[in-house]
Amino acid sequence: MIEIRWHGRGGQGAVTAAELLASAAIMEGKWAQAFPSFGAERRGAPVQAYTRIDDKPIYNRSFIYEPDVVVVLDPSLLEGAELRDVLSGLKAGSKLIVNTKLSPKSLAEKLHFKGEVATIDATAIALEVIGRPIVNTAMLGAVVKTVGVVDPSSVLKVLEKRFSGGVLKRNIEAIKRAYESTLQEVA
Amino acid sequence: MAQRMALSTNYAIAYAVKNCDVDVIAAYPITPQTTVVERLSEFVANGELDAEYIPVESEHSALSAVIGASAAGARVFTATASQGLALMHEVLFMASGMRLPIVMSIANRTLSMPLNIHNDHQDMMSSRDCGWIQIYISSAQEAHDTVIQAYRLAERLDILLPVCVCYDGYVLSHTYEPVEVRDKQKVLEYTPRVERPHVLDPDKPITMGVMALPNYTYEFKYQVVDALKRVPKALEEVDAEFADKFGVKYGLYEEYMCSDADVIMIALGAIASTARLAIDNLRSKGFRIGLFRPRLYRPIPVELWKSVLRKAKMLAIVDRAIAFGGCGGPLFSDVATMFINDSERPLMINFIAGIGGRDVTVRDLEQMGLMAFKSLEEGLKEQCIYFGVRGVDYGL
Amino acid sequence: MSELKKWFELPIGCTNIEPGSSLNNITAGWRVFTPVIDEKKCTKCYLCWAFCPENAIKIADDGFPKTDYRYCKGCGICSNECPAKAITMIRQEV
């Protein structure tokens, strides 16, 4: 079982990313859950979403408190109370995947984080490829690359079911670029 | 062909409704139910489902409209949650009293105040004795399959009662997970259209929704009591037919490691799913504990439940609802009542948990299990524990 | 009470499957004043028939309106509305 917690801001697509990843796993015949954490948040507010993936049925229906992977869609969440939420429950072996221009090493130093760190400038990719700072598909590419829980082709197949035309093309391109440019290091 | 998809429970229900070829849908938006009917309206809008979608102006009207449509012979669906169900309250009794095979899904959510959109079972528990068949499910797949079974069950001429399929709001309603979407043609073979004896038809005009005086009202109400008595067996049959067709069987309840258990934990819906892990953990530490998850909750198949539960020394009943001022939670009261005349019966401890969307973790459930064992050893100090309320200490 | 039906003898779902069975309810006992139609004055305008809340006035084969006294409650609308003043309300003495 792998448990992933996604941090984003309302409207950035963290919930969709969590769900796309679960869908890709399900397409591969695995068992998965994806669910959001809903409060009274509206667009812009910090939000969390969760993905669980396993080879057998998943019975746990509680939130994820000690994630194996934390994905941060927005670098602005690495400050203050939001940072506390991001780092909450991280354990030995947990992996941090962050949308930032920083290298994994400098990010780890900045956060005093010990463990595996992956970074990607997803915002730059999104702006370039999609034309808007919608980073969820790029982050999904980074997750697929660094966590390896699903095959990249499954994610592409899920996208093909969901989108079409230019939107599909641009999102696939974002994933591919992210997949290629994600950097990771063990701090 | 059946198709394995990643669907939330809400969407899993929408697909089931679509494949049952429902004629009329009436619904009003309420969190966390809304995405059920959003998806259904999409199916109608793009021609995947040939139905009338009535975008009513309230839940009261939603149920009223499907009553009208069902009375006119249509296969109908509505969905709601929380305040919406409370607003429907009076109409619930009319639907069952009129013996209309309405299917409704309920994404269980707490009731105000305070306003809160999250899960507990307060909404349904406040309407549990309204003559509807109530089935609590614990996965998106089960929701999908149960909606299909619900039409088969509701429309049986020996039943003719409305059914609600209850599932935890957000915890299940918004969780994507694998769902085998049943093949439409097979679904329709499984639950074919039925000619009902009493519908609005100018060729055979009848009066529906009569007034009765004290001399006849009780007899009409007893008909509902009688029909409910037939439900457990009918659901077993419906479930067996479902297994024949689709290879999956759910039963009227689910039991896990109950046969040798000293303590049996009883919980509905999502909590019961999570509780499996707590049972595994406690078992690995040597505690003989089991889990009982009622699926059919109204009517309660009393003897069936008792056949599983009576062997335990202690029942740990987890209620996700408060019966304010009562003798414990609603599920607790039901279980306690079924044993009241037995000279030998298990002790019972009640945990009220998960109120207003408060997460119920594996650890919480392990703790409840341990508290049950401690009470078994040292005697019950408290019968009803409001588990996890800050500021309350039961010394257990 | 013995003639009252048992629960399993009732139609299901709070229905009544005998349309128009209110005919079994004879409402003559409600009546204090009884309308009497004077056919000599009657112009066969049928307003009495149209206005009768009880549907207790029938048009007979001879074209004259006739009161069905089983259901007439004696409201007096027919008498009040008759343009020819052909209907008189009479107090029935027991």
Add this chain to the structure above:
Amino acid sequence: MIMDYSMSTVKDLPREEYFASGHRLCQGCPEAIIARLVTKVLGPNLIVVTPTGCLEVSTSVYPETAWKIPWIHVAFENAAAVASGVEAAIRALQRKGLKYKGRKIHVVAIAGDGGTADIGLQALSGALERGHDFVYICMDNEAYMNTGIQRSGATPLKAWTTTTPVGSKWRGKLQLKKDIPAIAAAHGIPYVAVASISHLKDFAYKVKKAAEIDGPAYIHVQAPCPTGWRFDSSKTIEVARLGVLTGMWVLYEIERGVFKVTVPVPQRRPVEDYLMLQGRFRHLTKEEIEEVQRYVDEQVEKVNKRAGYTAIGPVVRL
């Protein structure tokens, strides 16, 4: 068969009866006259929805029913919602070829003013806005008669009811009557009409027209209640007629936005003639009657302005 528009007298009303004798409505009840007429004009391919109220409780007490067409009652506030469901079901089942094949089934809700103007207004508004093809008929007896004459939103100014009593501070209802047909018309539905049981031809014509028009139609018909309005049961039609003749109850229709007075009243009777027949207005002083007269005069002026001619004439004292 639905009767022809050109019906010349009440003699031409259909002879078929779908509303049976033996119901338990009061002596002289206007609702029975309305139910009889509506079912005559539209039966037998007709489904009637009735909310809780006098008509419902008096016609459906088990083991008897006065209805000879399919009829359904569910609750007090939801007649329009139930009718919406019935109408949608007919549409869906016909489209799928499953039921009600090849014929027009009229769906008609017949409700009181409480179930229309107050507790049922939301359901009515929803159904009208959604455009269901049905007819909603409000029998306006201007109070909650079934529960024993309590005020409703449709109770007129100064009328006595058991909750608008006449005391040293109150003189009957302190507020104006809610204009429900105007509310219905504000939904932009194809047909709205006001009718009276004193003018059966006009009423029958409106019922038929409402049913034949595609989409929602609303008919508001006055239902003078001998019990609640405190008049002799023989005067039901007379009171209704005086409502029309005094200009207090204007018979009009709004067909696709076009307003027309269907029964013009060249010479109006003073409101006193209407009010004084009824016990509920017996407390009115001369000044108060004049106040009502002035209010009615204003309303009539608005009607005439809307009609574009003097449809309702001046008061002529006999």
